[in-house]
Amino acid sequence: MEYRRLGGSGLRVSEIALGSWLTYGGSVAEERARECIRRAYELGINFFDTANVYARGAAEEIVGRALRGFARESYVLATKVYFPMGEGPNDRGLSRKHIVEQCHASLKRLGVDYVDLYQCHRYDPGTPLEETLRALDDLVRQGKVLYVGVSEWSAEQISEALRVADEMGFDRIVSNQPRYNMIQRHIERRVMPLCEVEGVGQVVFSPLAQGVLTGKYRPGEAPAEGTRAANPEQSVFMRELMNERVLSAVEGLEEVASDLGLSMSQLALAWVLRRENVSSAIVGASRPEQVEDNAAASGVELPPEALGRIDAVLRDVIQTGA
Numbered sequence: 674m675e676y677r678r679l680g681g682s683g684l685r686v687s688e689i690a691l692g693s694w695l696t697y698g699g700s701v702a703e704e705r706a707r708e709c710i711r712r713a714y715e716l717g718i719n720f721f722d723t724a725n726v727y728a729r730g731a732a733e734e735i736v737g738r739a740l741r742g743f744a745r746e747s748y749v750l751a752t753k754v755y756f757p758m759g760e761g762p763n764d765r766g767l768s769r770k771h772i773v774e775q776c777h778a779s780l781k782r783l784g785v786d787y788v789d790l791y792q793c794h795r796y797d798p799g800t801p802l803e804e805t806l807r808a809l810d811d812l813v814r815q816g817k818v819l820y821v822g823v824s825e826w827s828a829e830q831i832s833e834a835l836r837v838a839d840e841m842g843f844d845r846i847v848s849n850q851p852r853y854n855m856i857q858r859h860i861e862r863r864v865m866p867l868c869e870v871e872g873v874g875q876v877v878f879s880p881l882a883q884g885v886l887t888g889k890y891r892p893g894e895a896p897a898e899g900t901r902a903a904n905p906e907q908s909v910f911m912r913e914l915m916n917e918r919v920l921s922a923v924e925g926l927e928e929v930a931s932d933l934g935l936s937m938s939q940l941a942l943a944w945v946l947r948r949e950n951v952s953s954a955i956v957g958a959s960r961p962e963q964v965e966d967n968a969a970a971s972g973v974e975l976p977p978e979a980l981g982r983i984d985a986v987l988r989d990v991i992q993t994g995a
Contacts, residue, residue, distance in 0.1 A: 674717025675972045679749075679952045680847035681872020682820055684789065686749050688946055688971040690720035691964065692878065692955040693732040695910075697723075701959045703735050710739040712961035714748065716968040722850075722876070722955050724753035724794060725779050737783035745785065751876070752779045753824060753850075755794035767797035769808040776812055790876075792822040792850055796830045802837050810843040822848035822876065828863035835871055846873055848952060853877040855886060855926075855944050855987060856919065859994035865950050874952030877945055881956065883911045885919065886941040888927055892920040918990055925986035929979060935970075938963075942970035944983060 676685040691713045697706040710721065723736045733752060740748060754775045757765040765771060776791065791812065797805065812818040821844055823831065831849060838845045849868060851860045853875065860875065868875065881887055890896055896915075930940040938956075945954045956967045975983075984991075 674719075674968060676719070677952050678874070679790070679820065679876075680868075680874030682847040682874075684749065684820060684847075686720040686876075686953045687718045688953055689718055689942065689968050690722050690751075690876065690953040690955045691718055692722040692957050693727055693736055694724070694878070694957060695727075696957045696959055697728070697732045697735045699728045699732070703738075705959060706735050707739040708961050709958045709964050710736065712964045713958075713968070714740075714743055716964065717971075718964070718968060719747065720749045720751070720953050722751045722878075723783075724756075724792075725758055725775050725782075726753070726756035726794065729758065730778070730782050733779055733782040737785065741784060749789040750783065750785065751790035751792060751822070752783065752788050753792040753794040754779070755797065767793055767800045767805040767808075769804055772805065772808040773812070776817055780817065787817050787819060790820045790822050790848065791818040792824050792848070793826070794824050796823070796826050802834060803841065806834060806838055806841070806843045810838075810841075813844045820844075820847050822846055822850065824850035824878075825852070828867045831864070831871070831873060832867055835873075848874045848876050850876045850878055850955075852879045853945060853951070854880050854882045855941055855983060856882050856914065856990055857992050859992060862994055865948070869950045875948075875950055877951055877954045879910075880945045880954040881938055881941050882914055885911065885914045885923060886926070886937060888923060888937040890915065890920055890923075892917045892924070913992075922987050922990045926983065929982050929986065933975070933979060935973065936966055938966055939970040939973060940975075940983075942967060943973040943975050944980070946970065946973075947975055947980070 674687050679686050723732050754772055763770050809821045834846055853860055930937050942954050958964045
């Protein structure tokens with residue numbers, strides 16, 4: 674496993690991170706989740722990502738219990754705040770009240786004294802940015818949070834947060850967690866250029882496009898029982914990908930992967946990691962074997978010829994945004 678700096682910070686994280694969205698605390702039993710986390714740790718993955726809203730706290734509890742047997746200084750633990758955690762008017766968003774209360778709740782569920790990376794899960798237009806950043810800075814000064822990040826923020830929102838932090842002397846954002854893969858390349862236009870200059874690293878989620886880039890979904894075939902695409906609740910995140918055009922294009926990547934001696938997952942992860950601004954790629958896993966396959970993508974360098982073939986194969990389905 675190879676490691677990269679988290680943005681402009683001195684923290685080093687594994688190129689492959691293990692996440693818990695839609696898996697731990699939900700579709701994956703706790704013992705299997707613990708096996709995946711244990712195998713990831715054995716393979717050198719030191720970066721584990723979760724969020725308070727994943728299974729309404731259950732994912733944090735499972736991740737925390739699984740990591741309890743490892744020395745706290747040996748891994749990097751990330752969680753998030755923003756989405757509703759209750760029915761009350763203050764049980765959501767990025768107000769000082771919600772941030773502080775949810776940080777304490779996350780620490781309790783995870784069973785730790787601090788989290789390495791605390792991320793704003795989305796931007797909150799209903800709370801002054803200064804209030805949000807001051808609350809996060811207070812948590813850093815108290816030692817409950819070591820680094821601060823965001824997820825799915827626009828270039829304008831990240832830029833403004835950095836400006837306010839610099840003017841007020843707050844701790845700076847060091848990471849952004851966006852969706853990014855060979856098909857969904859929206860951040861390349863504005864987010865990445867800004868972050869490269871400002872020292873904000875990308876902690877990429879959905880690098881396998883919710884499993885579409887693994888090749889397990891075929892055009893003209895119904896998704897197999899037990900897969901994410903077959904789950905009505907989970908497949909909502911895949912609707913723009915589960916169509917004949919995309920699935921047919923993805924089939925064309927199989928020859929590229931085969932010629933390089935890579936699995937489809939390894940090809941997709943290596944493509945994401947080719948960018949220096951990507952600090953880590955978050956994968957999900959329901960079996961230890963999946964962790965092993967994904968971890969093997971670390972350190973793989975794709976030749977320019979392969980990158981050109983990938984772009985040619987996916988040309989008609991690449992999403993770049995405005």
